[in-house]
Each structure stands twice: as structure tokens, then as C-alpha cells.
């Protein structure tokens with residue numbers, strides 16, 4: 206497995222479609238990095254430039270020590286798994302997995318042995334003589350993974366590999382992909398628009414927006430300390446509340462919401478209007494100090510209670526683990542925040 210580096214890489218289609226705008230990125234060898242963002246933000250184009258299926262308009266791409274910017278796809282040691290598994294329907298599972306190996310110059314026996322081993326790795330031992338049509342969607346996707354794996358590429362790319370699977374299978378296959386990646390120490394770059402999938406499988410997440418990188422971090426960093434409203438909103442659920450920074454002392458800001466004051470890290474912001482991002486589980490509701498709120502909605506969903514709170518600031522969504530003693534709709538209470546809870550963001 207090799208690291209991947211992007212240095213100021215851009216891709217322009219035609220005259221003025223900027224699909225990727227001057228991105229810098231480092232992917233450690235043996236890590237799984239996801240490119241996460243809404244449709245059209247440039248994820249697939251970024252992936253295709255690593256594979257050599259698109260050529261960068263400017264900048265440099267390195268795989269290991271090698272500058273591959275101008276290398277054709279066939280000279281790059283990279284495999285890609287597509288959203289539509291792209292299996293050959295008339296070939297057996299084994300033939301599908303062997304296909305690339307034969308082209309890479311492996312002898313018949315060696316190719317067969319490797320393909321069987323690949324099927325073993327993805328949990329499809331004994332399925333070698335079936336046709337793709339005789340497999341479930343999840344099994345077909347695993348064949349596609351096996352076919353890419355057996356080439357033992359320096360870098361393995363996945364473009365929304367789970368989008369054709371139902372929710373339950375998605376969870377299973379994403380866990381399989383992560384386990385294989387970790388067991389074999391592969392460098393994997395994984396594209397998705399599903400934030401939960403990204404949180405679940407990644408070492409690092411690259412959040413993309415409008416052809417550029419909005420933020421890079423571990424799942425926890427992005428969840429706990431998003432840089433702006435876009436990232437806060439895209440990763441997990443966030444309440445975005447308008448507030449005013451009334452004082453800054455050192456690294457600590459004091460904010461005011463409807464007369465309630467709360468101290469938290471200033472994150473470089475200064476006095477004036479700002480945004481507070483708070484996760485639903487980090488809202489505290491009770492009779493103590495806090496912002497005046499009214500319980501507008503209360504929903505029991507089994508594992509927890511979900512509440513909509515209304516105040517002069519607008520509405521927020523809160524969840525609480527206590528399902529046995531729920532808050533009553535219409536109750537007038539006070540909202541405050543758990544210690545590690547809210548994060549200050551620049552004003553929208």
C-alpha cells in the first residue's frame with residue numbers, strides 16, 4: 206500500500222466547468238479516507254484522477270514517491286470499484302475475479318489460486334461457479350471488491366459502492382470493506398454522499414463542497430468541531446442557533462442567547478454575531494439556568510425520546526436517553542448545554 210498526495214490539483218471540463226478546484230490532500234498508506242459531500246461537488250472526478258481515468262488540468266498527483274499526474278490509467282497501480290458493480294454477466298464469479306489477473310500477466314494456475322483466495326477474503330468461498338445473476342446485490346458487490354483486491358493495488362478506490370444495496374446490507378458490506386482494508390493494510394479512498402457511512406468506516410473524512418475541500422479530520426473531529434455551518438450540518442445532525450459573542454477573554458468566549466450566557470472556546474472569533482452549533486444529544490432541558498423554551502413536540506422512538514424545543518431563537522431538536530419519564534408537551538422549561546456540547550462557528 207502507498208500514500209497518495211494531491212498538490213494543488215484542479216480539473217476543468219470544457220471551458221468553465223470547474224469540477225475540482227485546487228485541492229491539497231494527503232492520504233496515509235494503509236488508511237481509509239472518505240470523500241464526502243453532496244452530489245456534484247467533485248468526488249468522482251477526484252477519484253477518477255487518481256485512477257488516471259481523468260487527467261488533472263493542473264497540479265500534481267503522487268502515489269508513493271511516483272508522480273503519476275501524466276501516467277495513463279494502465280500504468281498506475283490502482284483499482285477502482287464502481288457503484289454499478291460492472292460484473293460480466295455471462296462469466297462465472299471465478300472468471301470475473303480472474304479476468305484482471307490474466308491481463309496482468311499471471312499464469313492460469315496462479316490467477317485461479319489468487320482469485321479463489323480473493324473470494325475467500327470477501328466471504329464468498331464456494332460461490333466460484335455461480336453466475337452474477339445467481340447472487341444477491343450484496344454478494345455481487347463483494348465479487349466486485351474481490352476482483353479489485355486480487356490485483357493487490359497500491360491504492361484501492363471505491364465510488365459509492367453501497368448505493369445499490371438496501372439499508373441492512375449497506376451496513377454489513379461497509380463493515381466487511383472496513384475489515385478487509387484493516388486486515389490487509391490497504392490504502393483505500395472511498396467516495397460517499399452518506400455521512401453515517403463516512404463516520405462509520407473512515408480514518409479521515411474529507412468533506413467536499415463546490416469542488417473544494419471544506420474540512421479534513423477524523424470522524425470525531427468533524428463531529429465535535431466542525432469549521433462552519435456546512436460541515437456542522439452535513440456531518441450528523443446539528444442545531445444552528447444564532448447568538449451574540451458578548452465578550453472574549455483569552456481563548457474563552459461568552460455568548461448570549463435571549464439573556465442566557467454561556468462560556469465556551471472562542472475558536473478565534475471576536476465580539477459580535479455568531480452561530481452556535483449544538484448536537485441534539487448535548488442539549489440539556491430542565492428547571493435550572495438556561496434559555497426559556499417550550500416543549501413543542503415529544504416523540505418516543507424506543508431507544509430514546511426526541512423533542513422539538515421552541516424559544517425566541519427558533520426551534521431546536523433534542524434527544525434524551527430517559528424514555529421512562531418524558532418531558533410533557535407544552536411544558537415551559539430552560540435549555541442549557543452539556544459541557545463538551547456547543548461549538549462556536551462564524552456567523553452564516
Ligand code: ADP
Pocket residue numbers: 218219222223224242243244245246247248249250251
Ligand atoms: P460527484 O461525484 O461529487 O457527484 P462529479 O465529480 O461527478 O461530482 O462532478 C463534479 C462536477 O463536474 C459536476 O458539476 C459535473 O457535472 C461535472 N462533470 C463531471 N464529469 C464531467 C464530464 N465528463 N464533462 C463535463 N462535466 C463533468
Ligand code: MG
Pocket residue numbers: 248249250
Ligand atoms: Mg459521483
